[in-house]
Amino acid sequence: MPRQARGEVIDPNQIQVVHCVERCVRQAWLCGKDAATGRCYEHRRGWIRDRMEFLASVFGIDCLTFSIMSSHAHLVLRSRPDVVAAWSDDEVARRWLRLFPKRRNHDGSPAEPTIPELDMIRNCPEVLAERRRRLSDVSWYMRCLAENIARRSNAEDEVRGHFFEGRFRAQLLLDEASLLACAAYVDLNPIRAAMAETPETSDFTGAKDRIDDCRQSGSRKRESTHDWERGRGRRHSGWMSPMEIDEQKDPVGPNLDDSGRRGSLKGFLRRRSEITYPFDLFLCG
Template identity: 45%
Template sequence: MTKARSQLVSLDATPYYHCVSRCVRRAFLCGKDAVTGNDYEHRRQWIEDRLFQLEKIFAIDIAAYAIMSNHYHVVLHVNSAVAEKWSTKVVIKRWQHLFKGTLLTQKYLKGNHLTQAEIDAVEDMAETWRQRLMDISWFIRCLNESIAREANREDGCTGRFWEGRFKSQALLDEKALAACMAYVDLNPVRAKMAKTPEASKHTSVKRRAEKAKASVKALQKPNLIDAQPKGLMPFAGNPRSNMPAGLPFCLTEYLELVDWTGRQIRANKRGAISAQEPPMLERLGITSTQWLTASQHFESRFKRFVGSVQALTEKAEALLLQKIPGIQACRELLTPV
């Protein structure tokens, strides 16, 4: 049974969500359609450009993304703390980058005289927009609607371009977040669209790898603290006291882990695991076998909520669920052995 989005997204449980949106009517985002012969590769850039445009407007960070032939993946982080600090004027300006706003809000930005009742109305509207600017449903809506319009215009047709409802999975802890990000970053490798993660076009791992490589070359030393591409949520290092905002991993360890995982996928040897496992797996407390299964089959093995058994149990109790969705897979793949 389909659940309301409000039951799937809860910032009290986690700010991280994996979202997937797919095309309908045999629509293509990229690649060549064997039936019509049309090449839609350029549409992948449409998605990438729009993603980073929206990241500048919303209080939502992009942790990972991969744009495939007829769908895309994105791991989002809702930064509600930042949105709550925005002034009324900042909220209105951000919203009016996307929509016209109202006559009152336009007057407010121009500094025109408003009555107290009008000011109250503006502030009420701004509060509504503030909530939308940290809402993943509005983020995906603003992304998909603009791409659909461009694609329909290019195809000379009307009608639905995307499936009506995007898929979302709540990532409840570090293990779930790391496995999901690797799953997203390695999509082109699994689909045989690229031989290596850093060669996979229109992915977050390619942007991260290129920036890190360029930074190391420029500095002539292996210091990747500043080697973080703009537009993507930065890596803040392993959890510690006084930790800055960012992903709870080391950039170098994550890139090494994704590279190692990609080699296992390409080698097509599930049973033959390298003895030299990346140190990040040891910190996460899961085996290489668990990791490879989780990072290669994230969508199919996990349900709406992904994390430790304890995190899933707490989430189910909060939502008054009699059964905990996907708890067996989480117990098998995300529980320390």
């Protein structure tokens, strides 16, 4: 049976949690060590993570967790049209021009947009509405991730053609139980693949980033996970969504984050007294 079209699964106008899987062509180890040639491409896993961190600072899409393997990547994403709707027209235009700049600086970074460049978006209602919609579209997020990595990898290998398979896999997570199960599956994927023995040694995963930040911070044992995750001290995981939702503390609505690293401070798992997540054992140790 053919898979559902992504347009039938993903709706950028709705808050949705989606498990996305992007695979290299022929499931080749193009982000790991190539057994045939002996070449090591592990650094590309860092490229993917860095690109995801950049996209988190631009899109109205929360990254709940991720794992980057040798031949594929898992991402658990939450679209946030409510966050994008709270942005001003100027903010939408500036974010879009960070994604697709008209000019670049000498180091390749996006140049500061000019007034005419901004006006081309914010003064045209149709263009502005479309750009706003795309900034909460998981398909556009994945496109901006895959194209960048494919272009850099092909340039490094001096080849042309597809780097990732033609379409990423997308599965909606419709309730908290499925979200918890999927997030645990994604974070524990390196262990399942025998690439690591524990979450704390599982490189390029959301779990390891959170654990590293927790261990580097002396405040973890003095603060709740909820308060600590919303602090400024998180270096590795500060661009990701906080894990916990505290229904008594958290404000209703978008809960915008002004750090510039992510769109919102909204968590994704209800706060409970018992341990509910595998690497909580490491965080609490």
